[in-house]
Amino acid sequence: MGSSGPINGLISARDAGLVACQRCGQVHPLQTRYCTRCDGPLQSRDTESLQKVWAWLIAGMIAYIPANIYPMLLTSTLVERSESTIIGGVIELFDHGSWGIATIVFAASVLIPVGKFIAIMYLAISVQRQSAANRHERHKAYEVVEFIGRWSMIDVFVVAILSALVQLDTIATVNPGIAAVSFALSVIFTMLSAQAFDSRLIWDADRMQQ
Amino acid sequence: MTSQPAAMAQILSLALTAFIMMLAAISFPFLSLDAGGLHNATSVIDAILAFNDGYAFPLAIAVAFFIVVIPLVRLGALIYALGPLVREQKPRQGARKAFGLAERLRPWSMAEIFIVGVTVALIKVAGLAAVTIGPAFWAFAGVVVITVLKDQLICRYSIWEALDQSTD
The missing domain is CATH 1.20.140 (Butyryl-CoA Dehydrogenase, subunit A; domain 3)
Structure with a gap:
């Protein structure tokens, strides 16, 4: 919480081979194109x-x-x-x-x-x-x-x-x-x-x- | 903390209230102006149609969406998506799409900004003429307050989860 240095030991969803839905927060494997929960388009980075x-x-x-x-x-x-x-x-x-x-x-x-x-x-x-x-x-x-x-x-x-x-x-x-x-x-x-x-x-x- | 089913029931009832008040806000007179023996009454629809001449017409449509259509669609979608959950039934078809839509439209729903705009306009006119505030003004203000309460109660991730679990 609120640390300002490099964040050690924490990985992003992308590093874990996952992509999170920007709309509903559901995580999927990286290759998934559309969210299975809300049908939103998934993109690890736009x-x-x-x-x-x-x-x-x-x-x-x-x-x-x-x-x-x-x-x-x-x-x-x-x-x-x-x-x-x-x-x-x-x-x-x-x-x-x-x-x-x-x-x-x-x-x-x-x-x-x-x-x-x-x-x-x-x-x-x-x-x-x-x-x-x-x-x-x-x-x-x-x-x-x-x-x-x-x-x-x-x-x-x-x-x-x-x-x-x-x-x-x-x-x-x-x-x-x-x-x-x-x-x-x-x-x-x-x-x-x-x-x-x-x-x-x-x-x-x-x-x-x- | 309110428990989840209770919170959902509260959200649903607030959304229903806001929806009905919004309908009242667009049907009753909003403001009226008297000066020098002349009288002019305005509804919310008239405010939208203020941009109705020629080049500004697209703006009339945009304003209609910002202050009436989008707030109504958001409330309607929320009622549609949450209704069955409160009664502990299976979500309706497309409930997740409806909730997604309500979430995505959120920045474009500007009812609260409209009320601040109205306040500014009232102060600008107040010195020049007598302004009477109509029932629709209070209904609209009610919509804004209730929408704020509703948005504070909503935990979007819990709702996504509830919608997710019950369709499986």
Whole structure:
């Protein structure tokens, strides 16, 4: 538990000639292709994992650019029409004095996506370089990335609710902007990127060094 | 620690409750807005259809899946898979597939994130107009709380084992 040095006396399923099902935990002989319990595909290591990770990650980063440039919300009232971007929405909330909510939106729409890009890049590069440093921390980082990524969707749902709710003909209407679509795509792509990462590759790097 | 059959019965009853509350959440009015003599009521379905114009249509489908379809499918699959186990009968055909599906869809079920989004939206609107919270809002919040309770009770490996043993 929690040891940080090389793990002596412990072998991986792969070393024992076994492969564990990623979905249900059942172990099988190495050659088995499909899990006998849940029919999930079995792969001792996903050799194409990093390719998929990079592909989804780059797609996610590209989609994140228009998400920040274009407006998220189109508001028109009696007197004016305005457009607000992700950052614009956060600044508006700060100006209204809603510090807590502004922080939540900022975290969900900026800190989490950007943090996720950096974390996935770090994980992928460290596996490619077969680094043996910070294995435990990297496993934890992966868990956090996988758990927290979906929370970025908050802003998309805010846009959905606001545009459904604020439809008061002449007084005020709110409509979704194109950025909502690219932001949602960015979140979906990075979630797929995190899911494509085979965290078992982190162990392998350290085993090859021994 | 709750014993296994008791835990399964609890999980099943929570899943059933959440399923029914979700149906209520999509049928009743969710929120309504009053300002300057104008009134607009919104259901969860309306929130999904907010992205209904042209280029954003795929997003409407995605949101529908994230907040309604996937949570319902997960609950339905869980009820299907666990039902017979609670009554100590043989699992239904495809029970393992159903449970596998419920597990795999887990990251894509975003009901709880939707509720946080709604809270943010409410605070944004609160200053501008009078917002009335409808029964569907509470039903949806109930679904979220019950789903959290249910997920805490589930030990996926015990369920896999139970499904495995009884089909042999």
